[in-house]
Amino acid sequence: MDTEKITHVLIVANWRKKESHEMSETIARYLGERGIRSTVFKTMTANEKIHIEEGTGLVICLGGDGTVLYCARYLHSYGIPILAVNLGTFGFVTEISVDEWQEAIDLFLEGKHAISRRLMIRTTVIRDNTRVYSAHALNEMVVASSGISKLINMALKVDDKEAGFFRSDGIIIATPTGSTGYSLAAGGPILDVGLSCLVITPICPFTLSNRPLVVNGESRISITIAPGQRTGLMLSLDGQQNFALAEGDIIEVERSQSRALLVVSQRRNFIEVLRDKLNWSGGMHA
Numbered sequence: 189m190d191t192e193k194i195t196h197v198l199i200v201a202n203w204r205k206k207e208s209h210e211m212s213e214t215i216a217r218y219l220g221e222r223g224i225r226s227t228v229f230k231t232m233t234a235n236e237k238i239h240i241e242e243g244t245g246l247v248i249c250l251g252g253d254g255t256v257l258y259c260a261r262y263l264h265s266y267g268i269p270i271l272a273v274n275l276g277t278f279g280f281v282t283e284i285s286v287d288e289w290q291e292a293i294d295l296f297l298e299g300k301h302a303i304s305r306r307l308m309i310r311t312t313v314i315r316d317n318t319r320v321y322s323a324h325a326l327n328e329m330v331v332a333s334s335g336i337s338k339l340i341n342m343a344l345k346v347d348d349k350e351a352g353f354f355r356s357d358g359i360i361i362a363t364p365t366g367s368t369g370y371s372l373a374a375g376g377p378i379l380d381v382g383l384s385c386l387v388i389t390p391i392c393p394f395t396l397s398n399r400p401l402v403v404n405g406e407s408r409i410s411i412t413i414a415p416g417q418r419t420g421l422m423l424s425l426d427g428q429q430n431f432a433l434a435e436g437d438i439i440e441v442e443r444s445q446s447r448a449l450l451v452v453s454q455r456r457n458f459i460e461v462l463r464d465k466l467n468w469s470g471g472m473h474a
Contacts, residue, residue: 194245194297196225198268200238200259202251203230205275207286211250215289222297231258234428238262245269246296248289252276257426260326260448264308271296271451280368281326283453283461295454302452306365307384307405308444311425315437325425326448327366329441331411331433332358332391338419339394343412346388346403353414355394361409361441362387365448368462370427376400381458386441409441 197219201208216226229238234254240263249259249272256272263270273289274282284292295301311329313321333340342359344351362371364379367387372378376389377400384405390398403409413421413435421433433439462468 208250234258269449306448328362334420334422341414358391360389411439
């Protein structure tokens with residue numbers, strides 16, 4: 189993208205965070221002084237459709253990781269870079285801190301920025317040979333019980349090959365970006381965000397030999413909900429989109445045709461973010 193031609197910037201502000209109120213106005217003024225028009229989109233939930241004005245060359249996201257996931261879901265097909273400023277408390281995706289937004293914007297406008305092209309997934313639910321649901325996610329999709337501490341039964345396929353029958357609290361299919369989220373908490377590995385792969389992580393499996401599995405990003409993964417479930421089941425994407433599942437449903441997961449474009453911080457890289465966020469100090473609390 190030719191940043192010299194940017195005439196409009198969309199500022200997506202998580203309005204539940206008070207810091208975003210003043211910061212969105214400050215950034216809008218800063219852009220205006222440089223002859224760039226901007227619009228502030230104030231969001232209170234993660235399900236409001238974002239209006240993308242023609243000519244928008246950059247989206248500045250003010251919030252935490254959840255706000256970035258929300259933006260990525262609505263923006264990935266437009267090919268517009270997202271400059272995410274962290275107003276949260278624990279950001280893996282929002283690398284740019286509140287004290288470097290001006291520097292990050294200047295570098296972007298000067299064409300000196302770097303873009304991280306993040307793999308996303310598309311999840312489709314097939315019921316009675318009909319597609320009843322489809323959505324995209326940047327972090328992960330999760331199939332889990334809608335009850336408390338209830339095992340569910342699922343058959344897993346990878347590229348039409350039987351990969352096993354799982355009895356567990358659920359299953360996570362995460363992208364490299366999402367590998368530091370729910371999948372990590374469930375015992376999955378940390379994947380470098382530049383990789384093109386997916387990690388399949390069972391949640392509290394009944395059989396201890398069921399371990400996380402990393403597969404090629406081009407793989408087509410399917411999960412079939414077995415009959416005789418003793419609980420309701422729910423599909424969740426990025427913890428923001430939910431869909432009730434039924435016995436016999438087939439959930440298909442594959443790489444999205446488009447990627448989320450995230451402006452990278454010039455002050456730190458992925459390894460440094462991991463080191464700081466996970467407290468890899470090498471001391472007593474490592």
